[in-house]
Amino acid sequence: MPEPIRAGIIGCDTSHCTTFAKLFHDEKGKDHVPGVRIVAAYPSFSKDIASSADRVEGFTKQLETDFGVKITKSIDELVGQCDAFLIESVDGRRHRPELEAVAKAGKPVFVDKPFAASLVDAKAMVELARQAKIPCFSASSLRFNDAFQDFVKDSKHGKVFGCDAHSPAHLEPTNPGFYWYG
DSSP: OOOOEEEEEOOOOHHHHHHHHHHHHHHHHHTTTTTTEEEEEEEEOTTTTTHHHHHHHHHHHHHHHHHHHOOOOSSHHHTTTTTTTEOOOOOOGGGGHHHHHHHHHTEEEOOOOSSSSSSSHHHHHHHHHHHOOOOOOOOOGGGGGHHHHHHHHOOOOOOOOOOOOOOOOOOOTTTTTGSSOO
C-alpha cells in the first residue's frame, strides 16, 4: 500500500478540523477517505472573534489526543512535514496570509469556507495559486449532505439544474456581509 498523503491543518478553531481528521483516520467509519492522514496542525485563530478564540484550545487538544496530530508552533514548522494543506481558520481574513505562507512550498491547498473575507483577497489568492502553480480549491460540503443526495437521486424530481436555499445568516462584524456564513 502506498504511503498516505501527509496533510497539515492551519487553523484549529472549527469543528471542520476534527471532522476532516475523522474522515481520514477512522478506517471503520462509513465516510472514511483512505490515503490521507492529518499529521500536523498549526492552531491559528482570531482573538477578535469569540467563536474562534473560545474553541481553538478544545479542537487543538482533540486533534492531538484523538488523532495523534502533532501541533506546531508556526506555519513554517508545519510546511516541511506535509504534502498538502487544509486552511481551516473560521476567519476568512486569515486565509490570504495563510495561503501566502504555504504557497511557496508548491503543494496542494484546500481553503475552507469562507474562501476570503473580501473580493480583493479572493482575487489575490487565485492569482497567488496560479503563479505558484499549486492546486488550490474551496468548496462547501453541503452537496454531500445525505438529504440533498437522496433528493437528487430520486428520479421523481427530474434533473436538478440549480437550487435556491435559505438559512439563518448570523453576521460577524469582522467578516463583512455574506462573507461570513450568508
